Amino acid sequence: MAVAVCLMSFPLRASGRRPPELRFELDPSTVTAGRTLVVRFHSPARIMNPRMTLNDRSAEFYSVSTGSWRAFWGISCQESPGVKNARFEVLWNKRVIVSTISFTVEAGTFPVSHIPLTKSQNNLFTSGQLTDDNEILAAAYKKAPIPRKMWSGYFVWPTTGVVSSVFGARRSYGRRPPGSGHSGMDIANVEGTLITAPARGRVVLSRRLDSFGNAVVLEHGQGVFTYYLHMVKPLAKEGDFLEVGSPIGLMGKEGIATGPHLHWSMVVSGERVDPREWTERLFD
Numbered sequence: 001m002a003v004a005v006c007l008m009s010f011p012l013r014a015s016g017r018r019p020p021e022l023r024f025e026l027d028p029s030t031v032t033a034g035r036t037l038v039v040r041f042h043s044p045a046r047i048m049n050p051r052m053t054l055n056d057r058s059a060e061f062y063s064v065s066t067g068s069w070r071a072f073w074g075i076s077c078q079e080s081p082g083v084k085n086a087r088f089e090v091l092w093n094k095r096v097i098v099s100t101i102s103f104t105v106e107a108g109t110f111p112v113s114h115i116p117l118t119k120s121q122n123n124l125f126t127s128g129q130l131t132d133d134n135e136i137l138a139a140a141y142k143k144a145p146i147p148r149k150m151w152s153g154y155f156v157w158p159t160t161g162v163v164s165s166v167f168g169a170r171r172s173y174g175r176r177p178p179g180s181g182h183s184g185m186d187i188a189n190v191e192g193t194l195i196t197a198p199a200r201g202r203v204v205l206s207r208r209l210d211s212f213g214n215a216v217v218l219e220h221g222q223g224v225f226t227y228y229l230h231m232v233k234p235l236a237k238e239g240d241f242l243e244v245g246s247p248i249g250l251m252g253k254e255g256i257a258t259g260p261h262l263h264w265s266m267v268v269s270g271e272r273v274d275p276r277e278w279t280e281r282l283f284d
């Protein structure tokens with residue numbers, strides 16, 4: 001995979017002390033909408049609290065080894081193609097140093113799917129219940145992340161079945177025009193199929209929501225979360241630490257669903273991204 005480098009250098013200060021010159025490594029060099037960008041840099045000088053911010057969303061950099069830092073940046077499936085300029089901020093020598101990280105986004109290709117709704121499912125849209133339930137989920141996956149990276153290696157698929165809807169599919173509910181992209185991947189199988197943790201994590205939410213049935217949100221550290229919807233029965237409770245393969249719940253068709261399936265979402269720096277990428281690419 002191609003890696004781009006964007007160089008950041010600071011002007012000389014009057015005192016003659018020069019802040020470190022940082023080279024940002026962008027992996028991949030051009031990132032597709034709906035995928036995850038990894039940004040790395042090395043600083044020979046002692047720095048603190050590096051972070052990047054774009055459109056009111058931030059990601060912290062975490063130290064991977066002495067002087068080496070890394071951030072995971074999620075790109076929305078609806079992100080417009082082009083060059084993005086994120087603000088970079090770091091504390092050096094008791095001053096805040098500000099710079100820019102530039103990266104390029106290319107469009108993804110997403111199919112359109114039509115989802116019929118029953119009357120009661122349609123009511124979840126019109127009553128505002130769906131908006132409320134989405135906010136409950138977002139509050140769980142947008143909380144201040146724990147700095148510890150809990151996962152190692154590839155994420156594994158949380159269940160078995162067929163992919164009935166891919167991430168980013170533009171969905172038309174009832175007779176509504178296609179709206180925002182599908183925020184996860186749907187895996188369909190028979191009701192009661194076991195759903196397990198794809199990586200180590202901690203349960204930060206486990207509750208029933210009218211729109212989504214039994215829902216579980218897992219935190220994996222460093223701003224990475226996954227969540228699981230429409231389950232007929234949850235098997236994990238808030239505060240539980242899960243290993244790879246630990247039970248999360250049983251597949252169902254609760255809430256807005258046309259048949260038994262798991263809706264599996266992945267969140268990186270507050271943005272939903274394609275979970276399939278994390279099963280095929282190492283983010284170690």
Ligand SMILES: [Zn+2]
Binds near residue numbers: 185186262263
């Ligand atoms: Zn879904």
